[in-house]
Amino acid sequence: MKKATIKDVCKKTGLSLGTVSKYLNGGTLREANREKIDRAIEELGYHVDEYARGFITNRTKTVGVLLPEFDNMFYARIVSDMELALSKRGYAVTVRESHRDVRKERESVRWFIARRIDALVIVPCGKSAQDYEYLKEVSIPVVFLDHYVSGVNCEFVLVDNREVCRRSVNYLLDCGHREIAIVGAPQGVYTSDERMRGYRDAFEDHGLQVDESLCYHVEENVDSAYLLIKKILSEKRCTALFASNFPNTYGAIFAVNEMRISIPDELSLLGFDDMMFTRVFHPKLTIVDQPIGQIAELTVSRLMEHLQKKEYDYRVNVLACNFEINDSTAVLT
Amino acid sequence: MKKATIKDVCKKTGLSLGTVSKYLNGGTLREANREKIDRAIEELGYHVDEYARGFITNRTKTVGVLLPEFDNMFYARIVSDMELALSKRGYAVTVRESHRDVRKERESVRWFIARRIDALVIVPCGKSAQDYEYLKEVSIPVVFLDHYVSGVNCEFVLVDNREVCRRSVNYLLDCGHREIAIVGAPQGVYTSDERMRGYRDAFEDHGLQVDESLCYHVEENVDSAYLLIKKILSEKRCTALFASNFPNTYGAIFAVNEMRISIPDELSLLGFDDMMFTRVFHPKLTIVDQPIGQIAELTVSRLMEHLQKKEYDYRVNVLACNFEINDSTAVLT
DNA sequence: TTTATAAAATGAAACGTTTCATAATTTAAT
């Protein structure tokens, strides 16, 4: 048996297409007709074909989300929160991965556009505005998440990486630490660069020189971070270690556990991103925490605003991170 | 400037709708016309409206995936792998979360159907066939992942939970362990129940009685697992601990780290799911590993087969897990 | 050159909605 359509409802009720459509879209109609349609819909098991509706209204109620990879706790949680907020407003999320490849990223955008998504959220992997020239021909709202790319005309939702790192490294300096190792992502990664800047800011605030040999960069995965940090700690030239992203924080936890380094007695540890997993570390980690909920919320609300208006006023939004002092950092005496 | 359509290509080339359509779909046409169309498409910047195409062909090239939550490493990796395989075949993935709520799950299926997805992959949260009555009216291929629900007519892709657990617990028994604690998910969770059965099988294989007080159940999150396992280990009534899912394995790692329990000297630890994070644990964990790649691959290939044929022959597929003996389990002397 | 055949092109119909100008009906006012 074929799926029932509006026309079947018309036939059953004797009413016209226009009337049934009005019913479906919440218009006013005579009570008797409303009831007739109610009944017909019930009997036929009719459901609006949202796909056809999207075809005609040109609003598919779908938001495309383009991530480096799904398999990333941080983005997974953002998407999860966005999905919740969007589904409340009748929107769905279609996700694709760029695998950190600008080509694939561009292809995916094309793919999304061809499917008429209403809006696009990208965690960009490109480094320059040149990589995003093609967005000029995209006529739907676009939000870039987490990474700033100068010269791209779209909405940005970022966190105050530099500022919060300045604040937290200042705290370590105030505690008397001077040999503070920092382990970030490879150079050129926006978030990591910003965090390094904050680290430098703090040293400058204290009128101190940065020891370049304590600034490390490593690929964003736990394995690599773990190996590097084990090496750093075995050389033991620092009293504090700032792992400036989640994989590094994670690698650090494993390294100190394995090396039986007592935290914070032998080493002060400052982490990034308070994921479920870090919470069970003992002692409680002093940590920079990104406001995932707010990021998702702001992204969605900006998106919705753009979807309502015809004219966009793209902004660069910067959300404040939380610096939470716990038990993994000590005051040097 | 409005987006170019086929009709614009027609106007520019003087050819008909049918001809241009044939061009787009790989039919044969005169070389001269082919070139004319090539040129027109180039000049107009024309791209097929996949949405409209899907509307008419009734194949949206989209697979719906319904997960308990995104924020789950195991499922995230499966989806990631599926997305890769599917995108190669021109398919996209739209993901939604059920939040482990059968109602939401059903709603999401409705949502998917209204959007005309071509196929559906579900990690079900319902416990009985009754929860899935509504699937009878769904006329697209459906694959259930990870959890078996008896009486539901659809494809299943599972792993041999019971068998691999039997095998691995037998190994522990062979090593001389008798007090083997097992920590699983709450009762009623298919995977966990199966794993518990495998545990019992092994004891039976050895002609031994299971000590019920060593069978624990705990919510599937690291925090809870960590707390429970700490408690279990402080009572110290076992020589081995089998954490039969990922959160529990994780909680166990943190518990033994914090309690400074030496593995495998003081306790043999058997884990589940070899995620990135467990790999950096020292000593190398003896572990049951699910074949994530195979799960994704099989799911996709079964899906594709169903999409080609008109008649489905739904199967229950069971993939073998890997039991990897490493350094976290000791032979008792 | 003519005819038969094969290959390519044509264009109307369909998909399931919304939209909107027009028509019909109801209600209110005289």
Add this chain to the structure above:
DNA sequence: ATTAAATTATGAAACGTTTCATTTTATAAA
């Protein structure tokens, strides 16, 4: 009971494709 005004219903057109029966054109054979 009429008329005017307000409300509700109507149905053709549009959205951008594919499909397919029909027509046109090219090719091969006579």
